[in-house]
Amino acid sequence: MKGTFKTLIIVGIVSIFAWTMWAAPAAAETAARIDTVSKSNFGKTVKQLETAIKGRGMMVVATIDHQNMLRMVGASVKGSKTLEFGKPDMMKMVIPSTPEAGLEMPMKIYVYEQADGKSLVSYVKPSARFAAYGKDDLNMVGQMMDKMFEEIVTEATK
Amino acid sequence: MLITLNDVAFVLAGLVVIALTLRRRWVIPPAEPAPPASTGEVMLTGLALVTAAIGPNILVVALTPGMPGMPVLSLWALLPSLVLLLAVWGLAFLWGYERLTNRIWTGIWIGGASTAALDLFRLISFSLGLLPGNMPRMFGVLILDTMAVGPTPYSDVVGSLYHYWVSACFGLTYTLICGRTRWWGGLIWGLIIEVGMMATPPMVVAMDTGYFGLKLGKGLLNGVFLGSLVPHIAYGIVLGLLIERYVRQKGSIVSVIREALTTKKRSECGPRPVPVSGG
Numbered sequence: 296m297k298g299t300f301k302t303l304i305i306v307g308i309v310s311i312f313a314w315t316m317w318a319a320p321a322a323a324e325t326a327a328r329i330d331t332v333s334k335s336n337f338g339k340t341v342k343q344l345e346t347a348i349k350g351r352g353m354m355v356v357a358t359i360d361h362q363n364m365l366r367m368v369g370a371s372v373k374g375s376k377t378l379e380f381g382k383p384d385m386m387k388m389v390i391p392s393t394p395e396a397g398l399e400m401p402m403k404i405y406v407y408e409q410a411d412g413k414s415l416v417s418y419v420k421p422s423a424r425f426a427a428y429g430k431d432d433l434n435m436v437g438q439m440m441d442k443m444f445e446e447i448v449t450e451a452t453k
Numbered sequence: 454m455l456i457t458l459n460d461v462a463f464v465l466a467g468l469v470v471i472a473l474t475l476r477r478r479w480v481i482p483p484a485e486p487a488p489p490a491s492t493g494e495v496m497l498t499g500l501a502l503v504t505a506a507i508g509p510n511i512l513v514v515a516l517t518p519g520m521p522g523m524p525v526l527s528l529w530a531l532l533p534s535l536v537l538l539l540a541v542w543g544l545a546f547l548w549g550y551e552r553l554t555n556r557i558w559t560g561i562w563i564g565g566a567s568t569a570a571l572d573l574f575r576l577i578s579f580s581l582g583l584l585p586g587n588m589p590r591m592f593g594v595l596i597l598d599t600m601a602v603g604p605t606p607y608s609d610v611v612g613s614l615y616h617y618w619v620s621a622c623f624g625l626t627y628t629l630i631c632g633r634t635r636w637w638g639g640l641i642w643g644l645i646i647e648v649g650m651m652a653t654p655p656m657v658v659a660m661d662t663g664y665f666g667l668k669l670g671k672g673l674l675n676g677v678f679l680g681s682l683v684p685h686i687a688y689g690i691v692l693g694l695l696i697e698r699y700v701r702q703k704g705s706i707v708s709v710i711r712e713a714l715t716t717k718k719r720s721e722c723g724p725r726p727v728p729v730s731g732g
Binding site for chain 2: 357365
């Protein structure tokens with residue numbers, strides 16, 4: 296009886312430890328990653344996203360069409376595109392003060408189609424990306440960008 | 454769609470050319486007597502061989518780490534090689550090197566047309582999942598530098614043109630080096646090309662198959678090796694069948710060089726033979 300009780304306590308402690316190890320980063324990821332279901336189809340969502348980005352004076356520097364690319368290697372997937380975008384003055388707020396944060400530029404938003412035909416627009420909050428650098432000015436830029444991303448995605452998913 | 458209309462159109466066009474040209478000369482005509490060789494012909498043959506080497510090798514160079522990419526090489530090596538080949542053909546025509554003009558023209562169209570036989574089996578292999586990619590579609594995005602957006606109808610046409618040109622270069626290389634041979638000469642050439650393809654960066658590095666696809670397991674019975682061996686056998690056989698019908702003279706590049714050197718020595722040592730005028 297005593298042995299069983301001891302075993303239960305050990306299993307309990309190990310379980311709590313394992314759960315905290317697993318749950319902590321998962322929760323952070325959930326907070327950082329935003330997935331928004333679009334009211335429009337895939338093609339229209341991408342178009343609206345491009346319009347929303349350009350409407351804020353930014354440039355789409357690259358569109359990566361995963362679906363089309365995968366056709367070359369014999370894989371068939373639903374709509375899947377990544378839009379990379381930015382503008383020089385946005386970079387100016389980041390790279391001169393924190394050159395190592397250049398890794399986060401340009402910003403990107405991913406649009407993909409699920410099996411049920413619904414399209415989702417996903418991104419990782421800039422504030423979460425910049426938080427890793429531990430600089431206040433960069434955190435402020437990140438929060439400002441969060442707001443801009445939210446507006447862009449709202450416009451793209453209408 | 455994994456196989457595009459462009460793929461099908463190129464194959465159909467090539468198969469029609471193969472069928473019509475084989476039907477036209479179903480019975481193999483006898484080889485024509487070889488015209489006298491000259492140093493000029495040998496020099497032009499060498500230049501034509503250089504141009505034939507550029508087409509396939511820009512891909513090997515482009516996929517080698519540290520080397521310029523396909524957009525640069527296409528512009529600065531491939532296009533000039535086409536111009537140079539046209540110039541070589543023009544000079545050979547002007548100077549009356551009938552054997553060389555026949556070998557250049559025949560090598561190109563036979564090599565290009567035979568690609569349809571290769572593609573027929575290549576597309577089947579690709580559809581069965583044996584080959585890791587639809588290579589001409591990749592060539593298109595590599596040449597136009599549009600990998601991010603993936604293939605478009607335009608890039609597919611560009612890629613197929615390059616793919617067929619590469620095969621034309623292999624046909625040209627064969628006719629320039631070997632001249633007219635039996636059909637199995639083409640088959641051996643197809644197998645040599647297969648060995649080359651299985652051991653160079655486009656497959657080994659870019660497609661990450663390892664040498665002869667050995668990285669995929671199953672030894673030489675792996676899908677990549679078998680899936681490309683059969684198309685190259687088909688290419689070689691059709692190439693050989695057309696060569697023995699359309700290349701006019703026998704005689705490899707070695708015999709042409711030997712004869713050119715002998716003629717030169719003779720002309721240096723003694724009086725030139727006086728041509729006998731008929732009538």
